[in-house]
Amino acid sequence: MGYFGLILAGGEGRRLGGVDKALVPLGGQPLLAHVMARFAPQVERVAISANGDGARFAPWSQGCPVLPDPPAHLHEGPLAGILAGLDWAQAQGAQGVVTVAVDTPFLPHDLAARLAGEGPALAMSSERRHPTFAAWPVGLRDEVAQALRAGERRLGRPLQGARAVVFEAPPDPFFNINTPEDLALAAGRAVR
Template sequence: MAAYPCSAARPTGLILAGGRGTRMGGRDKGLQPLHGEPLALHVARRLASQVQALVISANRNLDVYAALGAPFHARVVSDASNDYAGPLAGLLAGLRAAQTDFVLCAPCDAPHLPLDLARHLAASLEGARADIATVTTTDAQGHVSLHPVFALVRTSLADDLAAFLAAGERKVRTWYARHMHVEVPFEDEHAFYNANSLQELAELERT
């Protein structure tokens, strides 16, 4: 494993907006409105303050995402294949596009993500001397949830991820398990709430 660089605290930010939106009836999830603005725009604002550069992973409506990301000088990238291979395919596109040692990825439908996400993940990654740091939360009943698409990932893992996907693998946790990784606890469970359906989006609208 390479030595831990201080650049982990100022990575490239990656918004994952390339899914099918199946549970939203095929709608482009990142462009669905929350308080009158696209979900992905809420995420971009909170992520941009934590990163050196911003990338948006999208597989449709590329011009719309380019306009959405323009105020943040964001680059829009797409999966290498057109089969909607899941979040790891979007992560790979982001790792390939990044010019920093690490990528901080987040889904396009989590508008309340923490403003100190990068700092906490970087600190825990350094302490564990790991290559990937991701998020856990604990609910009032003590149940621990893993939020794997919120992660700080070393960009040098791109080739390994490409091979993993080429082998037909898709599961995020399975790929993480191939590498030194750390799960970082966060107290605010609401910060990682994401809208997978129109009902969940309506719930976010009320908060």
């Protein structure tokens, strides 16, 4: 099997008033529905990385599993979610996971195809690196676990030396929604 998909949906949405980002509405659908519609066709299987009651995602998750953080790393950020995703992928016989953020409704339609391959890879735009959008081979599992044990929370450390894949299609496909202003911009973009 190739790479599976993992939607990182554990954000607390503090700048959006503490709401569950996955369920923030955009154009009549929650962000999770937008991301699922763009990402699910790109991979064989998808899981959602999130803590709490996974049933809240049921109407939009297309039956995919909701993976909580590993107990030893509960609420330690997206790296903990990636560890859970790698464990899930490895148990299913997959090569690894391609990760995306739930607050990025305009992610590239060819993201998984361009990232998945040999070894780790991460997306780049002309402005910067986007380690949230990356291919994580199951062989990185121990390195991710070690980084978490060492107190690391950023995604970049285990991806050092990863192949960079540049996405230059304007407008920014990695635009993420963090504030009410971002949500308004996304709503304007979605209407076009």
